Amino acid sequence: MDELKGIFGVWKPKGPSSYDVIREIKKRITEKKIGHAGTLDPKASGVLVIAVGREATKKISEEVAKEKEYEATIRLGKESSTDDSEGIKTEVHPIRRPSLKQIYDVLKEFEGEIMQVPPVYSAIKVSGERAYERTRAGEKLELEARKVIVKKIELVSFKWPYLKIKVVTGPGVYIRSLARDIGRKLSVGGYLSALMRTRVGSFTQKDALIIPIGFHTPRTRA
16 A cells, blocks of 8 residues: 555545544555545445645645435434434424425436535534534524535435435535425424545445554544
């Protein structure tokens, strides 16, 4: 691995943060210039694009702009303060459970160009500070909706209360927000309970490098 340079995909397991993966690679190579594109939350697994070397890190922003593919599981019937499984849960008591047809119809509504409000526990900067830092400090944030593109949503399975989907997105899409908004559109609430990113541009799960990470204790989101 010491001769490793350029841009490549690494498989990030559930548990470590994206920077934990970078830290592990730094232990194994002499090159000091290293970066990554498209951070994954600690509880998510999937393809993390890594750049090693000065020329490669200059081009890493191009990878962020490429489409991404995910497999996501939404837990319906509850909402979460973080829009994923780490937050404080609130029970939603729906009048009725959604039918399969309702789910298909709602998923179609989220394809194409949509307006999306990022999670308050996100790294988006608000007046120079990360949104999650201000939220943790007790501030009630109201983030502005942003225009993003969801290229495709495919229903994989549905067995109440779990809805599993495949999603292909453009840049800047928060799958946590998508899970939250799908749950609300179905009038049952929802949060992201599991996420796997299977592709970033041309970097796929099949071709990603496996790098053992030197710890086994799950980390909370930075």
